[in-house]
Amino acid sequence: MTDTAIETNGLVKVFGDNRAVDGLDLTVPAGAVFGVLGPNGAGKTTAVRMLATLLRPDGGAARVFGHDVVAEADAVRSLVGLTGQYASLDEDMTGRENLVLIGRLLGFRKPAARARADELLEAFGLTAAAERQVKNYSGGMRRRLDISATLLNTPRLLFLDEPTTGLDPRSRNQVWDIVRAVVSYGTTVLLTTQYLDEADQLASRIAVIDHGRLIAEGTPGELKSSVGAGTVHVRLRDPGRRADAEKLLSAALGAPATPDPDPRRVVVRVPGHGSERGAAEDAARALSELAAAGIVVDDFSLGQPSLDEVFLALTDHPATSKETAA
């Protein structure tokens, strides 16, 4: 019962004539980060809300740690926590009051609820802001408070719906560190995202969904190998060495150079290897070979395949949003 955190069979949610989630089959193993990757409007939020018992499915079934999300909703609620895409905090109250409120609602007595709140504020770097109203918090602080409120009851499964969308890079890195810490202590995390690199950084398995359907599922390595691990861009000082550079690079990276109009630029799409760091290692080796051959490189970059490239590879169509605003 414990190795599978979530199992869904043909999960469906319909809004009017819009099939937001359209027969979703997912198996989420316990004890790891599971990434759900998809563009805006793919049905990520809808799916997560059904799994967290906030929305009733219109078809199919879902079980969380063996409990049916409809028939045993209360059992599911006591095992999961959801940090939604939009903060579910009381803006008028202070950070501390928000946590004490949730603690009290979970059944902690007042002193225990206060102690628990302080402990969480400390762990999430919010002690200094504890007495401030949430409406004066920055986006990153809000997100951390929201996550800490979700962790108050030490859920076995944590849902994070687009936890970094709209955050600045530093806050995003903090959230990533939090996710890594949480999962290293045994909590299962289901994280939705629109960014391939986020899923790649955090998740041990990724499900790609589009129009409410699962279009691919696997480890980040497996996914990337179906897409290509990324693209190497090299800018040469001397355009005359381009032919040599192309030959060296395509040999080192195991892929032909992509034609590029810029005579000083060499672009190679790196095929996936099934291993996480393969592309970076290959690229580093290729660079040192260029240096050894006396070819001067002015600029170099290794780009992750974008979500668009993933979709192109998996569906033959780019990631189109069903809606413009989130």
Add this chain to the structure above:
Amino acid sequence: MTTTTATETAEPVYVPAAETIGAVLDPRERPARPSALSASLTFGWRAVLKIKHVPEQLFDVTAFPIMMTLMFTYLFGGALAGSTGEYLQFLLPGIMVQSVVMTTMYSGLAVNIDIAKGVFDRFKSLPIWRPAALVGNLLGDVLRYVLASLVITVVGLILGFRPGGGVVGVAAGIGLLVVFSFAFSWIWTMCGLYLRSEKSVMGVSMLVLFPLTFLSNIFVDPSTMPGWLQAFVEVNPITRLVAAVRSLMSGNPDMGELTWVFIATAALLAVFGPLTMRAYNRK
């Protein structure tokens, strides 16, 4: 959001530490699920805290009743009862009912705003007695009703209101009004759940509350009204409530009116309680 980023940079940069986060995740004994009463009271505490943080919201339950009392006492007093002092004895219980019943619409507004802001998502995902969030909000509202009633009583006493029922009569009148209003607020809570925006909740409640409070026995004796209007005023629940509150405050409780109000209170709860919960669960 851009304005608040500055506040964060002024503080030391937070670096999440795996051990501290691990420590708060340590599975410990989970407390037992709170009882329905305790969960509701916790939400009531939240409502009180919100009043503390946003005291402006009390303006409606203090300034508005004071204004109403002064306005109508001096506007109608001379013409209707010969003197303002005499009119006040008749008007005060009525104006109290009007002010409090008017404030019931804030229950709907509060629920609507909570839903728009997403806080209810968190509450709904907790394993607690489902109606607790709504009941707790209403408990906070009850506090406002009591406050509004007390403000009006004090203003009335200053202006010369001398109720025959004394302290006990006035307290009983306020008690009856508050209990009825608690039941009545469920209507607006339900509207708050169904209607899309804060504005439409406001619009609908105004549309109902204005005729209900003005076309009643609050300002004048219905026997002076044309027959068709009298017919409406007589069936208006606010008329019955005002008559009951007046009877309590004057020291001659009218059992017929009181029974009517209790039945109406029970009926409101029995009908709108479940309807509201259905709307809440479907959200």
